[in-house]
Amino acid sequence: MKNTHRPGRLCLTFAAAAVFAALAAPTWAQLRIGQTAGFSGPVAAGVKETTEGAKLYFDAINAKGGINGQKIELESLDDKFDPKLAAENARTLIINRQVLSLFLTRGTPHTQAIMPLLDEFKVPLVGPSTGAMALHKPVHPWLFNVRATYQREAERAVQHLSLIGIDRIGVVHVDDSFGADLLEGAQKGFSSVSKQPLFIEKFDRAKPDFSRIAPIAASSGAQAVLFIGSGVAVTDGIAEIRKAGSRAQIITNSNNASGGFIKSLGANAPGTIVTQVFPNERSLAAPIVKEADDLAKAKGLEGLSPAMLEGFAAAKVLVAGLQRAGDNPTRAKLREALEGLKKLDLGGLELSYSPTDHTGLEFVDLSIVDASGRFRR
Structure with missing residues (x-):
């Protein structure tokens, strides 16, 4: 009598094993x-x-x-x-x-x-x-x-500015891990051309406020500002720097390399340098x-x-x-x-x-x- 129940028990065992296997290693129909x-x-x-x-x-x-x-x-x-x-x-x-x-x-x-x-x-x-x-x-x-990497972008940006004769370069960066990472790359760039940043200022990511930073950029006589941040914070910061009277060359990173970013810059768009990590999108x-x-x-x-x-x-x-x-x-x-x-x-x-x-x-x-x-x- 015991043997008569064994196949059913084996079926249940195999069924349970199949369910477990499906949960442990799922496959995707899509x-x-x-x-x-x-x-x-x-x-x-x-x-x-x-x-x-x-x-x-x-x-x-x-x-x-x-x-x-x-x-x-x-x-x-x-x-x-x-x-x-x-x-x-x-x-x-x-x-x-x-x-x-x-x-x-x-x-x-x-x-x-x-x-x-x-x-x-x-x-x-x-x-x-x-x-x-x-x-x-x-x-x-x-x-x-x-x-x-962002560090390579920031390093290249500083090297480019130095190559075209710009020596007085300030840095504005968001105060988070992203900003710290790019700042390290920028410092490598300054070191490679034997220069020091004119100033380094940071802003809060959640509540960016440029009321203190913009006058510093304007009064320092900066020829260029490396602006490390994302999207709206950068466009707002550039607008404040311009309102403060600075005509410094602005350079920012590839995280802002979008058509939407250009539109948000408005009148401040022309002349802004943006590093890129892919070939020219119009180079067929x-x-x-x-x-x-x-x-x-x-x-x-x-x-x-x-x-x-x-x-x-x-x-x-x-x-x-x-x-x-x-x-x-x-x-x-x-x-x-x-x-x-x-x-x-x-x-x-x-x-x-x-x-x-x-x-x-x-x-x-x-x-x-x-x-x-x-x-x-």
Whole structure:
């Protein structure tokens, strides 16, 4: 009699094991990708453009049948550029939405707030829209950068100003980990040209106030001001510096390389220098630009912005990882596939990862906003 019940018990055992296995190592009928970024708040213009650039590529892949018959689904949540909300959104995407990967976060303290979750849940993050050195060194096993570091941008900016004969350079930076990171890069630039900053002033990220800083910039006789900040805070700060009477050359970083940023500058846009981490978005000789431009035109878009190109490149890297992760991708398989990318041609830009290097690209250039409100190289 005992034997007559054994098959049923085995069936139950196997069923329980199957349920456990499904919970422990989920697979995805759709390739659900999670994003948290500031779709509202001070960096909304840039976030919307980077996301639009990523969707250009995802939509093109989906139109061809997706990856191994699976469509890419990008689920985006608004964190209002708040690091605490960014972490909460990431947790929701990982646990409740069971995303295969996180993607295209925005902000240094915001991404840092998410990083512990990558370790806890063993989930990759691809293409954070920040060049903070803390995301590069030490190498985080679940985080894959696509763009160059902020420190290299700031260093190059100071070197450029020195090269064109500008010696009196002030620095204004946001008082957070992002600002401290770029300041370190700027200091490397000053050291490389044997100069010292004319002044270094910082402002609060949550409540920026330039009433004290603007007169300092004007009275110091600064020939240039390296303005380290994001979105609205930078445009407001530049406006205050101009009202105070300073005609200093303004130079800021690639996190502000969006068409929306130029529009928000208004009359202060022409002549502003913005560092860039991707090729000229109008240089169709660059294959990645030509590819993105063709897709943008097919959708009826007016053209590309540097921010759109950043999102497009990040999407290409994620897709390359997904294509190599097999028919039934898991988070672990995706991480392994990404780390195995070697000499990936993004279209004139070559990207490689390894267990000791998750930097991605190191391209840095400078642009200036012309009288028509466009970036010029």
